[in-house]
Amino acid sequence: MSGWIDLQVNGYAGIDFNGPPLTDRQLIDVCQRLSDDGVQQCLPTIITDDLQLMCQRIGRIAQAIETLPEAKQVFAGIHVEGPFINPTDGYVGAHPRQHVCAPTPERIEQILDSGAGHVKMVTLAPESPHAVPAVGQLVDQGILVAAGHCDPSLAVLDQAIDAGLSLFTHLGNGCPGQLHRHDNIVQRVLSRSQQLTISFIADGHHVPLFALKNYLQVVPEDRVVIVSDAISAAGLGPGKYQLGDQCVHVDQDLAAWSADRKHFAGCATTMPQMHRLLTEKLGIGAEQLTRWMIENPARLLR
Template identity: 60%
Template structure:
């Protein structure tokens, strides 16, 4: 397999993975569409919701992975994004603030149990995880832990790295539009980017191409990962779509907006579209982009190359 590996997919081709009801045929159809778009594997992503709903969503995805070979081939596991995030405006992004919680080991264990071994990645805010205890708990159980939707201090990031943190989720997003000029979450993460992988949404909207180029230029090549953060709108063009009960509007330029248009709510882009942005607008080679969209995320999922927090 040499196609794209996407670690963050909330939905695709009209199907919202966070919907209350998804038929087996819809799962089969969306996996066929992913295959047609050159995607080898994804992590189906469950976002923050009232905790019982998150449990049901994780359980449903685990069930279809186990029952349907077409899904098992394409869905490598589950990415749980939340509920242990920073609730402040800007950092919380499209996640419902009333469902955000402090990191809690018993809640984390219930999420893992509901996934029956299929939860592969958990995104949390290190500042919500006192003493990085949940990060260590998850790491010890073979889960890749990512920071995200976070305003962690540099010390908090380093403490999380010492306890197994391997990734930062979609840097440049999940934070306010205006930040302190020097000491901000983007600069802090870039300062430790030789120790963890960092994912970026390369749709041309979430991070302007010139800014994305600046970030990529200071990152170790082996630690760069491109994700779509796709929602049900992916590949369908302008219109109104659903993300976990929220209405998202995709404009004529392909940007996916929250109902109040104050922030993006996932992405409507596919991996082939992001390849075009990277090569045509950011100015990287096809070979580089393939490493970031296939080799690096595959290594993060399938090996322990980031476990010792060194660049491989």
């Protein structure tokens, strides 16, 4: 099976979308490699950094979509993950805390302007100052809004849903390793799985496969999306790679670790490898995987 649609790709096959400006050749090559690996479309993902740098990177991807046929075919738009996230330990994840900020109307417009109409998805923390109005501002402009790297109360999560929040980014990640046993972000989001589409990283590291199996049994089939959260290491194997200014260590099991080995920093597993894990380790059938890896994300991008 191929034709996958991946809503979260930070980089791939040696190319980092969050690093120095990319050449046309690099962008053409990464599109070819994604296509070769069965990814029909994806959202290049720009993560938290200095806002000017983020806008430059967003602008470069937008320019590629408009000028390179290969990019137009593979890049379905741009996913902006941050800088409007929760800056506290665990929730901030691999994002540089010093660049986290609140989603003011001016900052949102700056990001959208840099994307020239190609920003399709924004991940933010609903509990951030101004975040609930920001959800409405983004939705009014046709942007998919996801919660992620966040810890909203159930009441705030519901307010964001009422404002148009429709997704949750990589549930089980972007949160501390130790949480309240009942009232935590995972349980709150699962309780709203009739209203939110929920994405999962299916590499066996970000969420252990036994836990992922439990989550997948709870969330309605039409509300599950598998994402790679790929970084430049994806498709290349163990070694040291860049994610923006960070050095990421990929071990022999393809787990991608921050330099201090305290948390994961993106993913080195490709969509074909995730498909294989879901099939062989969890016994997920082809029909379900088609829904989770093609049909559901495609519906979100319409």
